[in-house]
Amino acid sequence: MSALLNCVLFLPAAGTAVILFLPRRRPAAIRALAVTVSLATLALSVALPFGFVPGTAAMQFVTDRSWMDSPAIRYHVGVDGISLFLVLLTAFLTVLSVLISWRSVEEHVKEFFFFLLLLETGTIGVFVAVDLFLFYVFWEVTLVPMYFLIGIWGHERRVYAAVKFFLFTVVGSLLMLVAIIWLYNLFGTFDSERILQALASGAHTLTFLQQFWLFLAFFAAFAIKVPLFPLHTWLPDAHVEAPTAGSVMLAGVLLKMGAYGLLRFCLPLFPDAAHALATPIIVLALVGIIYGSLVAMVQPDLKKLIAYSSVAHLGLVVLGIFSFNQLAVEGAVYQMLNHGVSTGALFLLVGMIYERLHSRQISDMGGLATPAPVLATLFLITTLSSIGLPLLNNFVGEFLILLGVQQERTLYTALAATGVVLSAAYMLWMYQRVFLGEASERNQTFPDLDRRERGILLAAVALMLLMGVRSPFFLRRMDASTAALLDRAGLRETRVERVVPSEVAPASGRFIEPPGRRPYIGTTEVVP
């Protein structure tokens, strides 16, 4: 079983190795290889959720081997309910990225697909690494291909955007590196599972001050990546300047690495610090939601609009994570996936429009629905998904987050809900300006989607619909992991309600209290 995960992880890397030896003069062969490898990776990763056993929080598909012995670094990978679908999402979006770049990338094809596949391995590695050192390695490995993708194939200000992206990320991740080494010196291992065991058994404890600084160091890396207001300034630049595939990967999966890191490491490793700092972080998240929405509203640049909407959406995810409520956390994980699919699709659509118009300015568009009805329809579905229409994916995630947060603090929900309302406003207004009205003379001949583009988007739309109506398939696999995570992070209250319509409820149904669940006893919070 573990071989499956290793294949998913290293198949793209093997693909990069092959690409290196393909002749530069045969771009068709390189493209064919890239699409084959990414499709094979996707096919293998689709098998993951079917082999995955729900109802347990333990890592599955585990490989745990020694890599270096002094300091003890382990090649320890596995997936649980939180990372399972993120791996799938990465594989899915990589396929779309390869396909969307089929014709739009004509220069340096070899390098492009080399970096794209390298990025896939790096990102999947981040989601499956259990050992902190391994996690850091993959975390940094994603940085290099993304830097080149933006810098070489991006738009006018690509170099500025690429360097800014690199430096922002490096500052955060180096602080995380210090924290990782510090943890190693305390625990004698980089393995997060072993560290958690040591913490749970009381063999080691962290003082509040240690937790505080360690938390901040990890948080710096993740908050920049998410990005949390006010560390988001690299994001609009990077998204706008990146080539379409770069934007898709960046918005679709790289941002999720930040939120995932918060969930996977910040919460369970440093629960006291996480609780103590939850309020300021939630405030920042709320500011990000409202600020991101308002800024998105006034963007004249279509791509920038979507970039800012990402700030708002990810703010909602962070809010869900730091509410310490299982519903909200599960909603946050689900929302990470939704955002990947929906915003990824939006960037694909913008890229297609850009290929035709060579402009991203909304003022250059207008009335595109007449010449391009298929594009307009698919864009509409994606837009509706992004603003959280029921039956589509985002609704489930947003609803769970809002509901969960509401159980903790009504005020937060109220503020977060304004963000949701605002998102409907700016997205629909944008749609109106781009697709409705009279098409200008120039836009009369705007070509509609071709077969390849339709295929790409239909796949994305199908997934949105699937995730909207079959959410229990996904959520059921997250239950045990999120419950265990919150257990370690110190849940405020235990909820045993069934809110999401479940498929046939398994014997160990949702929200059944796992044994050993204890109320949160922190050093800084009073249990209500």
Add this chain to the structure above:
Amino acid sequence: MSPEDLIAVLPEAILTVVATAVMLLAAFRTKGKEEWCGFVTLLGLLAAMAALILQWPPQGPAFDGMVLADPFSFFFHLLFLGIAILIVLSSASYLRQERLAAGEYYALLLFATAGMGLMAAANDLILSFIGLEISSLSSYVLVGFRRRVAISSESALKYFLLGSFATAFLLYGIALLFGATGTTRLTVIREVLRGGLNPVTAGNSTEGIVGGSPVLLPAAAQLGGEVPTSLIALAIGLIFVGLAFKVSAAPFQVWTPDVYQGAPTPVTAFLATGSKAAAFALFLRVFTVALDGAVYPWPSLLWVSAVLSMFVGNLAALWQSNMKRLLAYSSIAHAGYMLVAFTANSAEGVATVMFYLVAYALMNLGAFAVIAHMGNQGERYVAIEDYAGLGFRSPVLAGCLSVCLLSLIGIPLTGGFLGKFYVFRAALRSDLLGLTVLGVLNSAIAAYYYLKVLVAMYMSEPTREVPAPPVPAAVACVLAVCAGGTLLLGIAPQSVLNFALYAAQWLQGRM
């Protein structure tokens, strides 16, 4: 002098003999002497390496304890010989292109390598000093080897003047240390400073100074056998100045950019990797063996120098537009990182410095090999903007340079990353949190200027025509070793690290 003694210094002996032979060869052969000299030099280096490896396990003290063939010196010998081989390989085409006299060049290189070997193996400050002088004098000449080029002569003069000045400091420090302890033998100094041995009689001990003649030491004698602390402190300071100059650590780094820029590029590479490593070998041995940090708080001195080096190097590098100057400032910053590990004052810290030197040598030799190749005749193309578009004009060359640069930044899966990782780990182990955070900040600053080169190579359009001559086989070989070695060190560092750790523990156990 017994045969065993000679065997202990066999590598140096081989290098010296071969150096002389190369000079004679250059004088007497008329046709194809460049190729012959290079070939013989290479053979000599390989023979020295074989002589070294066949000695394993190292036999320990030789020449009455003046030379110490231990794992520590073994490690450094291997490093120096490896560096020298790579330098020779990347020099051949450079010498031909610049029409420089190959015989003298190779001979000087061999002498410098022999001197460096003595620096690593010396257990006596006098021998250390001789080794240092042999390698320094050779490198002064090598720096000015392009004698028709003004900038090369200028940098040679600068290096010579400042270098002699720094060496004088070192010598003065040695003299004071001798005055205080009555010996120049490192292991004996240690005993004296720990109070296990009377400084007045230290000179008489069997392991004492050369010749073993009893010396009356005024300073110590007046204090009735007590070691005068102020004298030691002054000696530490002076020795530190001399060695900090050699490793180009701030505030004694001023010479570095000018000399690195003016020297022939392969010589720059040699200075940045070989000389630095040799100076660090001496630094480590003198400070951890003789001047035990537990007795004398020199780590605080290193702390200041480490922070200064990192900041000066990285901040100044941000503004550079010349590749050689850029790497010169980067070399100052990297000396700073190594000093961070050294400040940790532990076996782990020593091993980290050793590992870092290997990683640093690989990535720097690779980078300088590309610079030497790209420079073309008269080193005309050494500006960062000359690298514009290189990524797609010569993808393999640019790929190798990229690996080296990413390693210099400290991206995982490269030797540079693990080097930095071990540095920070050693520092945190010794509770140097402030220093670690400053080091980390500096790594982030440094990323910017290495990225500038990557930006030029992959994201800029060339502004002027830069010729792209085919890469000679020898240079290709160097690049493969450097890029491959950098990656290998990033993925499987264990054997190098373990050996460094073993040598470091041996060094400390020997104390």
